[in-house]
Amino acid sequence: MTRFTPEDRTAPASDQPTTGSVTLINSFAVAPEQDEEFQAAWYETSRYFITQPGFISLRLHRAVSPTATHRWVNVAVWDSEASFRQAHNTDDFRRLVSQEKWQSFPSTPVLFEMVTAEGQMP
Amino acid sequence: MTRFTPEDRTAPASDQPTTGSVTLINSFAVAPEQDEEFQAAWYETSRYFITQPGFISLRLHRAVSPTATHRWVNVAVWDSEASFRQAHNTDDFRRLVSQEKWQSFPSTPVLFEMVTAEGQMP
Numbered sequence: 001m002t003r004f005t006p007e008d009r010t011a012p013a014s015d016q017p018t019t020g021s022v023t024l025i026n027s028f029a030v031a032p033e034q035d036e037e038f039q040a041a042w043y044e045t046s047r048y049f050i051t052q053p054g055f056i057s058l059r060l061h062r063a064v065s066p067t068a069t070h071r072w073v074n075v076a077v078w079d080s081e082a083s084f085r086q087a088h089n090t091d092d093f094r095r096l097v098s099q100e101k102w103q104s105f106p107s108t109p110v111l112f113e114m115v116t117a118e119g120q121m122p
Numbered sequence: 123m124t125r126f127t128p129e130d131r132t133a134p135a136s137d138q139p140t141t142g143s144v145t146l147i148n149s150f151a152v153a154p155e156q157d158e159e160f161q162a163a164w165y166e167t168s169r170y171f172i173t174q175p176g177f178i179s180l181r182l183h184r185a186v187s188p189t190a191t192h193r194w195v196n197v198a199v200w201d202s203e204a205s206f207r208q209a210h211n212t213d214d215f216r217r218l219v220s221q222e223k224w225q226s227f228p229s230t231p232v233l234f235e236m237v238t239a240e241g242q243m244p
Contacts, residue, residue: 011186011187012187012189012190013186013187014186014187015187015188016186018186022186023183025147025183025195039237046240050240050241055241056242056244057239057240057241057243057244058238058239058240058241059145059236059239059243060237060238060239061145061147061234061236062235062237063232063234064135064136064137064138064144064233064234065134065137065233066137067134070232073234075147075197075243077241077243077244110187110192111185111186112184112186113186114183114244115161115182116165116168116182117179117180117181117182117244118168118172118179118180119172119178119179119199120178120179121181121199121244122143122199122236122239
């Protein structure tokens with residue numbers, strides 16, 4: 001059985017240097033009956049991230065339809081890709097996501113730059 | 123060849139009534155060499171949405187890595203699921219997304235409710 005590593009929990013590197021803030025969009029495959037376990041594991045990990053230098057904000061979302069393949073999506077903003085990388089390159093991060101409970105929740109972390117904005121995000 | 127319909131461009135319905143604002147996370151599969159065509163088509167469609175009742179905000183993101191399967195992601199907030207549905211149930215919407223150019227860009231629109239928030243989104 002394939003096991004998820006801390007590297008699987010980290011967005012792939014950029015092919016060109018980024019400037020300014022970056023946005024992580026991380027999608028999680030969670031069966032509805034495991035929502036509570038997922039939320040507890042995610043909350044514990046998020047407490048680590050919000051203390052790290054360069055963290056700006058996060059929004060955790062749950063799909064309104066049970067048919068979505070990835071029912072939970074976190075959108076998190078960091079002040080730079082360097083800060084984002086540093087927060088994913090610590091012993092604390094590796095320890096958190098190496099816990100057995102995380103094996104139940106495949107994730108697809110992808111890093112983005114914002115291109116267009118309209119209105120104020122709540 | 124499968125053709126994308128306006129229904130393919132609309133997030134699946136919720137299984138339970140939603141209350142308050144909703145967030146659309148729409149991921150687009152775009153080859154890097156088609157980024158300009160995609161941006162032009164998306165911009166035209168976004169001009170329609172920002173005029174619709176209940177629209178709050180949007181953020182269009184491009185992945186920093188070329189390996190992402192869905193390199194463009196729009197995160198858009200609406201004041202209610204009813205407003206979101208109404209904006210996707212007009213002749214103008216169907217006309218826009220039925221244009222031939224949209225056939226090049228598969229999308230995965232999914233509707234979410236926000237569960238947890240930390241910090242201010244830029």
